[in-house]
Amino acid sequence: MKLSFSNPFALKGSEKKIIKAIDRLAIDRSDNLSFLDPAAVRVAAAPIKLRPYRKLDDFVEHLNEKMAAAVGGGAQLVCFPELIGLAPITLSPHYARLLADYRACPAKERGQLVNDALYDHYDYLQETYFTSFSELACQYGVYVLAGSLYLFEGDCLYNRAYLFDPDGDIVAYQDKLNPTRDELEFGVDAGEALTLMQTRIGNLCVAIGQDNCYFEIYRIARGLGAKLMLAPVCNLNFGCRLPHAADVYLRVQETPLYAVKSALTGDLMQRHFGGVSGVYAPIPTAADKQGLLAASGNEVERPLTCRVNLNKLDAVFDPFSCDDNPEFLSAFAARHYDAADAAPAGGEDEL
Amino acid sequence: MQDLMISVVDAWEQPPIQSNFIVFKSDQPAVPMQEGGDYFQKCKRYAREQGAYVVTGLMNIADFLCVCMFGPNGKLAGAQRALFYEQNNRELYKKSSNLAVFPTPYGKVFLCVDADIYSPEVQRYARLAGAEVVVCAQWFPAERYNEARIWTGAWGAAQTNNFLAIAANNNGAAICAPYLTSIDNTGYLSKPGQTASTIFNVSRLMEIHSDYFSSQFNRKLFAAHRDLL
Numbered sequence: 001m002k003l004s005f006s007n008p009f010a011l012k013g014s015e016k017k018i019i020k021a022i023d024r025l026a027i028d029r030s031d032n033l034s035f036l037d038p039a040a041v042r043v044a045a046a047p048i049k050l051r052p053y054r055k056l057d058d059f060v061e062h063l064n065e066k067m068a069a070a071v072g073g074g075a076q077l078v079c080f081p082e083l084i085g086l087a088p089i090t091l092s093p094h095y096a097r098l099l100a101d102y103r104a105c106p107a108k109e110r111g112q113l114v115n116d117a118l119y120d121h122y123d124y125l126q127e128t129y130f131t132s133f134s135e136l137a138c139q140y141g142v143y144v145l146a147g148s149l150y151l152f153e154g155d156c157l158y159n160r161a162y163l164f165d166p167d168g169d170i171v172a173y174q175d176k177l178n179p180t181r182d183e184l185e186f187g188v189d190a191g192e193a194l195t196l197m198q199t200r201i202g203n204l205c206v207a208i209g210q211d212n213c214y215f216e217i218y219r220i221a222r223g224l225g226a227k228l229m230l231a232p233v234c235n236l237n238f239g240c241r242l243p244h245a246a247d248v249y250l251r252v253q254e255t256p257l258y259a260v261k262s263a264l265t266g267d268l269m270q271r272h273f274g275g276v277s278g279v280y281a282p283i284p285t286a287a288d289k290q291g292l293l294a295a296s297g298n299e300v301e302r303p304l305t306c307r308v309n310l311n312k313l314d315a316v317f318d319p320f321s322c323d324d325n326p327e328f329l330s331a332f333a334a335r336h337y338d339a340a341d342a343a344p345a346g347g348e349d350e351l
Numbered sequence: 352m353q354d355l356m357i358s359v360v361d362a363w364e365q366p367p368i369q370s371n372f373i374v375f376k377s378d379q380p381a382v383p384m385q386e387g388g389d390y391f392q393k394c395k396r397y398a399r400e401q402g403a404y405v406v407t408g409l410m411n412i413a414d415f416l417c418v419c420m421f422g423p424n425g426k427l428a429g430a431q432r433a434l435f436y437e438q439n440n441r442e443l444y445k446k447s448s449n450l451a452v453f454p455t456p457y458g459k460v461f462l463c464v465d466a467d468i469y470s471p472e473v474q475r476y477a478r479l480a481g482a483e484v485v486v487c488a489q490w491f492p493a494e495r496y497n498e499a500r501i502w503t504g505a506w507g508a509a510q511t512n513n514f515l516a517i518a519a520n521n522n523g524a525a526i527c528a529p530y531l532t533s534i535d536n537t538g539y540l541s542k543p544g545q546t547a548s549t550i551f552n553v554s555r556l557m558e559i560h561s562d563y564f565s566s567q568f569n570r571k572l573f574a575a576h577r578d579l580l
Binding site for chain 1 (some may be wrong): 437450473497502503510536569571573
């Protein structure tokens with residue numbers, strides 16, 4: 001089934017409109033990055049609860065609300081949630097028809113329909129995304145992990161997150177490494193490597209969405225030299241009544257890193273998204289011995305800002321995971337990482 | 352697959368519900384070698400009397416820290432040596448490098464010894480070997496136990512790798528599963544308490560369509576960063 005509207009949507013001059021909207025906000029550039037100390041890095045999760053936008057200014061002002069709160073709290077880096085780059089699609093004059101087409105579409109054809117819709121709106125969405133976050137990063141003078149957006153590169157479609165520096169320039173990007181089943185159905189390709197992003201506050205990596213369910217990604221990040229993991233998520237473990245004990249929290253206990261998780265919630269494209277945001281640490285580094293440095297409730301939009309001491313990661317000691325077993329780990333790696341497919345391990349132990 | 356009727360109790364106690372799978376809590380860091388023979392005999396007898404699978408507490412067998420499982424006929428149905436050790440045990444025991452999964456009428460069982468549950472590699476290896484039920488037998492010094500040890504151990508293993516995870520330690524017991532299988536979405540089928548019991552069928556694990564499975568891996572990512580894994 002094809003989309004019922006044939007003209008690609010182009011909101012002309014969206015870049016200029018966004019820059020004007022941001023100029024009107026009269027943002028004072030912060031000096032949060034004037035003092036740099038790995039023992040006192042201030043990070044912020046900026047969860048977003050989607051709301052109806054009537055014009056581009058609404059979207060920009062929504063982002064600015066979160067930036068102002070986070071930067072006002074001293075944040076040197078602000079992490080926005082996964083797929084925030086898709087949110088402006090609600091401004092498309094064809095959005096209602098898009099939803100109608102989606103509802104009318106047979107389930108097995110929905111993947112292609114979504115892919116077509118992303119392609120038709122691509123220029124507008126990516127222009128809005130890059131302009132908004134670049135300008136906000138530059139105006140506030142802080143690093144911004146701009147959540148993620150769906151981005152076409154040649155024949156491939158990626159769920160990609162960009163990090164902007166305090167001058168509004170792109171530091172690096174990261175593609176989602178483990179797309180969900182839904183994403184695979186509408187053609188999202190998996191990224192192929194994890195990128196170390198080097199900043200003045202420290203080295204970091206990004207794990208998008210369900211990438212945070214795989215310990216390997218955190219192991220690789222640590223091996224690359226990252227001390228901070230940024231986790232923009234959307235609907236990850238939504239519904240779990242112990243949400244702060246799932247995914248990202250578990251990963252930083254397995255591999256000593258700090259992590260900032262920012263969740264997208266609300267309604268978009270006929271889906272309801274929920275989840276929690278937080279800042280997580282290995283238990284031995286945390287004063288409360290729980291590892292939860294900051295936390296929000298489900299679908300709560302308040303930015304969370306807190307200070308992390310990156311130096312503590314060099315001396316993390318957990319008496320329950322201080323041991324090594326090179327023989328077992330080597331055998332595991334050979335079976336799991338070198339095998340052409342996920343062959344079962346098997347084998348019998350004898351007493 | 353048949354229903355698992357699970358109870359976690361102190362050794363030799365009557366289970367609170369009719370059970371076909373009974374796990375003993377460890378009341379000491381490990382049953383000493385010299386007591387192992389008697390302990391084994393009592394476990395065999397108990398298993399036959401209860402007509403149930405019985406999983407022992409932590410045992411010292413030939414200088415390995417071990418957990419064993421007896422079948423309802425009293426025969427040894429599985430045994431696992433520890434792969435990783437908690438700080439206090441590192442100098443006391445020898446280390447194994449093999450991991451095995453044991454079939455039962457209720458699902459394939461992995462006997463996870465003490466600190467092994469905190470290794471994501473061990474969890475993954477067991478999952479890929481087909482484990483559906485993980486029994487986590489642990490001993491905690493009093494000053495090192497809090498509920499976070501269950502979250503990051505049995506509970507986390509259940510969420511990440513789609514296991515039914517049974518936690519048994521000297522401070523209590525819990526039974527964990529992917530949160531969508533639990534009535535209250537907490538991921539606890541039996542919340543942490545002095546004992547634990549529940550009825551569960553592992554075929555439900557296959558019905559849970561969570562967005563991630565440990566069988567979906569990014570091989571190109573592994574190849575790109577193989578030196579770090």
